[in-house]
Amino acid sequence: xxxxxxxxxxxxxxxxxxxxxxxxxxxxxxxxxxxxxxxxxxxxxxxxxxxxxxxxxxxxxxxxxxxxxxxxxxxxxxxxxxxxxxxxxxxxxxxxxxxxxxxxxxxxxxxxxxxxxxxxxxxxxxxxxxxxxxxxxxxxxxxxxxxxxxxxxxxxxxxxxxxxxxxxxxxxxxxxxxxxxxxxxxxxxxxxxxxxxxxxxxxxxxxxxxxxxxxxxxxxxxxxxxxxxxxxxxxxxxxxxxxxxxxxxxxxxxxxxxxxxxxxxxxxxxxxxxxxxxxxxxxxxxxxxxxxxxxxxxxx
Amino acid sequence: xxxxxxxxxxxxxxxxxxxxxxxxxxxxxxxxxxxxxxxxxxxxxxxxxxxxxxxxxxxxxxxxxxxxxxxxxxxxxxxxxxxxxxxxxxxxxxxxxxxxxxxxxxxxxxxxxxxxxxxxxxxxxxxxxxxxxxxxxxxxxxxxxxxxxxxxxxxxxxxxxxxxxxxxxxxxxxxxxxxxxxxxxxxxxxxxxxxxxxxxxxxxxxxxxxxxxxxxxxxxxxxxxxxxxxxxxxxxxxxxxxxxxxxxxxxxxxxxxxxxxxxxxxxxxxxxxxxxxxxxxxxxxxx
Amino acid sequence: xxxxxxxxxxxxxxxxxxxxxxxxxxxxxxxxxxxxxxxxxxxxxxxxxxxxxxxxxxxxxxxxxxxxxxxxxxxxxxxxxxxxxxxxxxxxxxxxxxxxxxxxxxxxxxxxxxxxxxxxxxxxxxxxxxxxxxxxxxxxxxxxxxxxxxxxxxxxxxxxxxxxxxxxxxxxxxxxxxxxxxxxxxxxxxxxxxxxxxxxxxxxxxxxxxxxxxxxxxxxxxxxxxxxxxxxxxxxxxxxxxxxxxxxxxxxxxxxxxxxxxxxxxxxxxxxxxxxxxxxxxxxxxxxxxxxxxxxxxxxxxxxxxxxxxxxxxxxxxxxxxxxxxxxxxxxxxxxxxxxxxxxxxxxxxxxxxxxxxxxxxxxx
Ligand SMILES: Nc1ncnc2c1ncn2[C@@H]1O[C@H](COP(=O)(O)OP(=O)(O)OP(=O)(O)O)[C@@H](O)[C@H]1O
Ligand SMILES: [Mg+2]
Numbered sequence: 001x002x003x004x005x006x007x008x009x010x011x012x013x014x015x016x017x018x019x020x021x022x023x024x025x026x027x028x029x030x031x032x033x034x035x036x037x038x039x040x041x042x043x044x045x046x047x048x049x050x051x052x053x054x055x056x057x058x059x060x061x062x063x064x065x066x067x068x069x070x071x072x073x074x075x076x077x078x079x080x081x082x083x084x085x086x087x088x089x090x091x092x093x094x095x096x097x098x099x100x101x102x103x104x105x106x107x108x109x110x111x112x113x114x115x116x117x118x119x120x121x122x123x124x125x126x127x128x129x130x131x132x133x134x135x136x137x138x139x140x141x142x143x144x145x146x147x148x149x150x151x152x153x154x155x156x157x158x159x160x161x162x163x164x165x166x167x168x169x170x171x172x173x174x175x176x177x178x179x180x181x182x183x184x185x186x187x188x189x190x191x192x193x194x195x196x197x198x199x200x201x202x203x204x205x206x207x208x209x210x211x212x213x214x215x216x217x218x219x220x221x222x223x224x225x226x227x228x229x230x231x232x233x234x235x236x237x238x239x240x241x242x243x244x245x246x247x248x249x250x251x252x253x254x255x256x257x258x259x260x261x262x263x264x265x266x267x268x269x270x271x272x273x274x275x276x277x278x279x280x281x282x283x284x285x286x287x288x289x290x291x292x293x294x295x296x297x298x299x300x
Numbered sequence: 301x302x303x304x305x306x307x308x309x310x311x312x313x314x315x316x317x318x319x320x321x322x323x324x325x326x327x328x329x330x331x332x333x334x335x336x337x338x339x340x341x342x343x344x345x346x347x348x349x350x351x352x353x354x355x356x357x358x359x360x361x362x363x364x365x366x367x368x369x370x371x372x373x374x375x376x377x378x379x380x381x382x383x384x385x386x387x388x389x390x391x392x393x394x395x396x397x398x399x400x401x402x403x404x405x406x407x408x409x410x411x412x413x414x415x416x417x418x419x420x421x422x423x424x425x426x427x428x429x430x431x432x433x434x435x436x437x438x439x440x441x442x443x444x445x446x447x448x449x450x451x452x453x454x455x456x457x458x459x460x461x462x463x464x465x466x467x468x469x470x471x472x473x474x475x476x477x478x479x480x481x482x483x484x485x486x487x488x489x490x491x492x493x494x495x496x497x498x499x500x501x502x503x504x505x506x507x508x509x510x511x512x513x514x515x516x517x518x519x520x521x522x523x524x525x526x527x528x529x530x531x532x533x534x535x536x537x538x539x540x541x542x543x544x545x546x547x548x549x550x551x552x553x554x555x556x557x558x559x560x561x562x563x564x565x566x567x568x569x570x571x572x573x574x575x576x577x578x579x580x581x582x583x584x585x586x587x
Numbered sequence: 588x589x590x591x592x593x594x595x596x597x598x599x600x601x602x603x604x605x606x607x608x609x610x611x612x613x614x615x616x617x618x619x620x621x622x623x624x625x626x627x628x629x630x631x632x633x634x635x636x637x638x639x640x641x642x643x644x645x646x647x648x649x650x651x652x653x654x655x656x657x658x659x660x661x662x663x664x665x666x667x668x669x670x671x672x673x674x675x676x677x678x679x680x681x682x683x684x685x686x687x688x689x690x691x692x693x694x695x696x697x698x699x700x701x702x703x704x705x706x707x708x709x710x711x712x713x714x715x716x717x718x719x720x721x722x723x724x725x726x727x728x729x730x731x732x733x734x735x736x737x738x739x740x741x742x743x744x745x746x747x748x749x750x751x752x753x754x755x756x757x758x759x760x761x762x763x764x765x766x767x768x769x770x771x772x773x774x775x776x777x778x779x780x781x782x783x784x785x786x787x788x789x790x791x792x793x794x795x796x797x798x799x800x801x802x803x804x805x806x807x808x809x810x811x812x813x814x815x816x817x818x819x820x821x822x823x824x825x826x827x828x829x830x831x832x833x834x835x836x837x838x839x840x841x842x843x844x845x846x847x848x849x850x851x852x853x854x855x856x857x858x859x860x861x862x863x864x865x866x867x868x869x870x871x872x873x874x875x876x877x878x879x880x881x882x883x884x885x886x887x888x889x890x891x892x893x894x895x896x897x898x899x900x901x902x903x904x905x906x907x908x909x910x911x912x913x914x915x916x917x918x919x920x921x922x923x924x925x926x927x928x929x930x931x932x933x934x935x936x937x938x939x940x941x942x943x944x945x946x947x948x949x950x951x952x
Contacts, residue, residue, distance in 0.1 A: 111569055124330050481639050
């Protein structure tokens with residue numbers, strides 16, 4: 001009681017509501033799901049919540065090919081998407097940075113995809129890639145490039161391509177905007193000094209611009225890795241993991257197992273694995289960020 | 301950077317412009333196509349060969365989803381819209397208040413466990429919505445929060461609070477401590493000093509935090525799709541999926557609904573885009 | 588009556604103690620300057636008086652009232668920050684009136700007092716501007732205006748001039764002095780610039796590493812530094828300090844320098860033979876014959892080549908070697924001197940300072 005009135009308590013009191021909310025909505029449910037991942041909990045049979053089965057869910061998962069496919073596809077998806085977005089975003093930022101006229105308008109256009117709900121992005125590309133009425137096929141037809149409709153969202157390779165394309169459409173601009181801000185903050189003197197020292201354009205980029213941008217790059221990667229799982233919404237409406245699990249990701253698989261098959265215990269085990277994957281990516285980039293900052297001369 | 305432009309040869313300059321043009325086309329066309337579809341009659345959308353230039357524009361698709369046409373049953377779009385608005389606005393306002401308190405604590409006080417707490421908040425944000433939806437479904441079902449607006453509001457609070465803390469921490473740190481101290485010397489209590497000096501100065505930053513929170517709630521699907529069941533709490537993004545349940549995909553209707561979802565986000569974003577970018581960038585760079 | 592007294596005031600950050608039991612009495616309307624090298628605890632001490640840092644140990648009284656537990660707003664003080672800390676979202680007028688507004692003064696009263704302060708500081712032309720549209724000197728004035736408007740018992744300044752260029756700093760120093768003569772109040776002023784300290788202070792407090800080294804009037808600390816640290820800190824160019832050992836020559840104690848030169852010690856110092864001491868003399872006391880400040884009776888003459896000559900107009904600083912070190916001398920009403928030229932210097936023995944080497948304390952009675 002005495003502590004609560006002392007000034008030392010102030011920061012804790014300020015943080016209390018935030019802590020309570022996170023406890024109630026994240027931590028407690030996660031504990032519940034941690035427990036259920038060791039039970040044979042099925043939604044339809046409430047009593048099974050207390051049927052402890054040890055590591056059986058995890059064992060089954062690890063021995064299940066569907067799971068491993070989804071797992072591998074998810075890791076691939078995150079890796080490919082984040083890296084491609086980074087490269088394209090960097091390219092776009094460099095291009096726009098060279099343009100002197102209408103930069104603001106360009107930046108505004110780039111914000112466009114960021115406002116789209118992932119579910120809208122999914123719908124949009126489901127429509128565009130539709131084999132019968134989609135813009136893509138229509139264009140290819142009328143240009144005389146194809147004579148049979150291409151089943152973009154059905155054939156395994158194409159379907160995965162379409163999903164990655166949609167994901168990149170949605171998120172490349174996040175990188176572009178952040179890196180553009182970085183480029184604009186780039187001090188001029190080092191570049192001029194490097195020019196005087198005889199560096200060519202590539203060397204200037206490689207030795208001055210890029211190191212300076214590194215913190216921005218890792219911030220962008222950290223922010224993106226935080227919500228890369230939003231791609232679930234997109235996939236859900238585009239293919240829902242199908243057809244025949246050709247585009248199944250961890251996230252779609254777990255909802256199928258949890259809600260459609262009611263195997264909550266199993267789904268939660270998968271949920272835990274997906275959480276660990278997300279945290280791993282975030283922590284990886286965050287650590288890179290801190291070291292990049294330290295490298296930049298301790299700029300906090 | 302204008303100095304460097306003079307060093308490019310004309311063909312390089314045109315190549316750069318062409319590259320930017322292609323990128324912008326890719327960014328704009330898909331969305332624009334959906335918007336256009338929302339205003340086209342179904343015959344044109346389904347026409348073979350494709351009709352590129354619309355012959356006529358119509359509002360029928362919107363009338364359709366609002367149930368104003370006798371030919372098809374409407375969706376409770378109005379109710380979805382209201383739900384979305386109530387849920388997003390409430391959770392944004394509350395998340396902002398809670399997050400601002402937290403951000404202020406991190407920016408202004410030293411205390412034990414600070415680093416660990418901050419990390420904890422950020423890690424809570426990494427938990428994918430889908431993965432969280434499973435246990436939340438179990439817990440919310442037990443305490444009767446399934447299919448209620450309150451249930452979703454609370455969930456969105458937890459999603460938005462960490463990011464708000466992160467942003468506001470950055471913004472408050474930008475404001476020199478001296479100012480609050482000067483205000484206290486001038487006779488303010490710490491509370492008055494906050495409201496009269498620090499809060500007005502952080503306002504732009506708080507606005508951007510608010511937009512982020514609003515957009516996140518407004519656009520969220522993974523959790524809403526599991527935690528809502530009926531018109532009592534279904535939001536617009538979940539409503540969009542109503543269409544796919546039907547046998548024939550109603551592209552025109554879905555496009556119309558998509559336009560409804562995007563408009564508020566669009567308006568809001570353009571109004572405050574400057575703060576938005578500031579928020580995105582410096583929370584991390586300087587924070 | 589607003590005297591300020593610090594009694595055994597201690598400040599700890601965690602386990603680290605940065606201010607070690609300071610005692611200080613500041614009289615009503617007195618202008619006291621805290622001076623010392625960076626990191627010595629000046630700001631910390633001032634901020635404890637202001638109530639911005641809590642006091643780990645000891646007592647602080649303002650006007651006879653213990654204020655340890657009082658928040659800043661209840662201490663009736665005002666403070667000028669190094670960064671000025673002007674409210675960026677308020678105009679100059681609002682900045683000046685903010686404290687009165689918080690104190691719920693009437694609008695007419697606020698206007699009257701703000702205009703009065705603006706008049707004193709010449710701020711009228713800028714009243715409706717935001718701080719970002721003011722020059723450094725103008726901001727500094729606004730910061731001072733904000734402090735005087737509230738008519739406080741005690742003024743606190745934390746290096747208020749250190750962000751100004753040299754010329755402006757000189758002007759503002761004079762203005763602060765005038766201001767103090769006009770609005771008589773108790774002032775505690777922190778600086779690390781000893782010229783500011785000397786020109787402004789009624790009394791100077793010299794601090795080092797969280798301890799008070801000496802308290803005294805400017806002439807006290809200049810003419811009778813209590814220890815080697817104060818001797819070296821106050822005065823510009825700094826006092827020459829040479830290691831020596833006490834010996835006797837002709838029955839009188841002398842300080843024998845490393846190069847064998849014997850410097851006769853004043854009669855009032857208590858030394859014993861063989862004692863290690865530090866001999867100090869200001870550049871003013873070491874001058875070419877005929878160019879010194881105080882005649883040349885009772886002085887030690889020596890011939891030295893000039894290493895470097897720095898002409899400053901009314902005086903020239905000369906560098907020469909003595910006691911194995913480079914020492915500085917001051918030539919008043921100078922003629923042109925070239926490096927390498929050999930001059931006869933006189934060392935004024937009456938103004939010699941002698942310190943014990945081990946303790947650093949002055950040995951003059
Ligand atoms: N919040 C803090 N935590 C730990 N140590 C601190 C803190 N604030 C100050 N110190 C330490 O206290 C000592 C005194 O600091 P203070 O700011 O009073 O110095 P100062 O004399 O004002 O120096 P300057 O002339 O540079 O302003 C310094 O060694 C500093 O590192
Ligand atoms: Mg200081």
